[in-house]
Amino acid sequence: MKPTTSFIPGPSQIYFTTEDHIRKGFRENVPSISHRSKEFEKIFQSTTESLRALLSIPSNYHIFFIGSATEVWERASQNLVYETSFHFVNGAFSLRFFETAKQLGKQAAAQQVEAGKGFTNSQVPQGVELIATIANETSTGVTTSNNFVADVRKQNPNALIITDAVSALPYQSIDFSIIDSCFFSVQKGFGLPAGLGVWLVNERCIAKADELQTNKKNIGSYHSIPSLLAMAKKNQTPETPNVLGIYLLGKVSEDFLRRGLEVIRRETEYKSAILYQVLENHSIVKPAVQEKEWRSKTTIVAETANLTEKLNTYLESKGLLPGDGYGAAKKTQLRFANFPAHSKEVYENLVDLIKEFE
């Protein structure tokens, strides 16, 4: 297979140090160590410390490792809600969280806007227990600002707020003081093989889950918040986890820390700026998101209309794999992940190729 760069927004391009870390992990017997051993506890602790440093996660947050971000839609609905949740829905992934809550018997409501749009006002009903926001809607390339979330917090101080940060991290700065929980998976911005989710919860979430459990509500078993917390306090997990995945997340987080998050952010902004610029000035393809403040820096969606297949084929012939438009937009849009694994050079090449494509 010839060398290619994947711009699919997850699983995406693998970060360039990952394979070396796997090799080193095998030399250190990481895949063979017991998940009940001191060696595992050291890996767990090291990874959570690196993540905490990288993402500025405050000390009142606990870090849990679960199977996927999808799993959090279920676990959060079970553990943080007696009856009511509210969802800001602006694409397929925020919609699935909303649908999961309903499927689990919760009275879930949503404020929905059309694809490509973000939120300007919030209509959260009084007394709702859990509010779900999405930092970066991967299906549409729309971002939600901390300012908007801060407003939601101000208006609903008693509700728990959970932020889907799946394709936003590590680039997007999450203000942990205005939310209560956040989750992501490792196959997006961290450039790792899929199969691991990370769930952050603060003390208010712990208290809520404890209360639900005390009141005999079904909060699940091994991956309930109390179960995850009891094991995380020992730097362990309730089940045999993806040990190698946790190890790799720690190693890549260390790499990001060494490179510097400010450098990664500057590069992300540079890469997104040159791509949006070429889309804005192009005679055929256009940015899918009109409002500049809503444009994601980490998932850039191009309106490619009836040239979608042609552009896709052209880029693929040059070794660059765009992501398909999501769902109904499959034939009219292409998506471009902009993660730390995508170098400035590869982005400049992408931009030049799109420019040439007239």
Next chain:
Amino acid sequence: MKPTTSFIPGPSQIYFTTEDHIRKGFRENVPSISHRSKEFEKIFQSTTESLRALLSIPSNYHIFFIGSATEVWERASQNLVYETSFHFVNGAFSLRFFETAKQLGKQAAAQQVEAGKGFTNSQVPQGVELIATIANETSTGVTTSNNFVADVRKQNPNALIITDAVSALPYQSIDFSIIDSCFFSVQKGFGLPAGLGVWLVNERCIAKADELQTNKKNIGSYHSIPSLLAMAKKNQTPETPNVLGIYLLGKVSEDFLRRGLEVIRRETEYKSAILYQVLENHSIVKPAVQEKEWRSKTTIVAETANLTEKLNTYLESKGLLPGDGYGAAKKTQLRFANFPAHSKEVYENLVDLIKEFE
């Protein structure tokens, strides 16, 4: 770190081809491919076909990939039980399935025997919906025979039977015609990095889960049987799965097929025979399981009494890592996994060292 062989019964010794398969997987961009792509569907299909061939899984069984075997304790309780389950409990892992069912609000009952014992008779109450058996209780090294399960089936034809086969496969022959579901994880007999579970269900399980769903019971969301089935029919998974893990499971299953399951079984029996023999004839250490018919071939537990630490240290100094005794037996037993990753030579070495240790 010096070269060692892990006899811990999972995560255990990694199968010797695994690292090469990872390298090849990276060359083929497996970690970067979309889980909604044709390439992924091919991997899913290839892995399920290899597993089906290797384990003789009949065509009325569906193969699902989930996070861990632990997850199945929860999903099975949710998807296969309105009210009642029954559990054959002879160690820590069968106990946790029982406890999970209770935690999820099911009326679970159990027939319990002490550590080191198996079952001679069954006391399943009339009309129970789900019966859980365990092919190999990893905590005690006790096996359950197909004959026993066949008897249970005969006496309870209407109940669904689910078999925990976590540390039994691929060695132990599962008779799929007398059960309805079976599950395992890949970090035991398959010699792979942890982070992937496999759940097999037949048409009776599908029908039961559908019925529960129709009757508005909470069967979960993305990992309910109907959701897993709908995606498995497309060779996909509901969430972004451990793609590399699924790929590796397929590759190692192919290796096992090439080597021949009969060869693997003969070697497993040879290795267990020489270890049990040395334990039986030893002046100090003894087999923990008295009854020969209950003795596991894949997890051999030694009663090491007050010499546990000394023997452990001795074997570790020779590069061989035994598993600790489980739970209360931590200070009086050692466990030895006997998986395809453990060569005859390494077992002969282990046996010689134990023999010398007087």
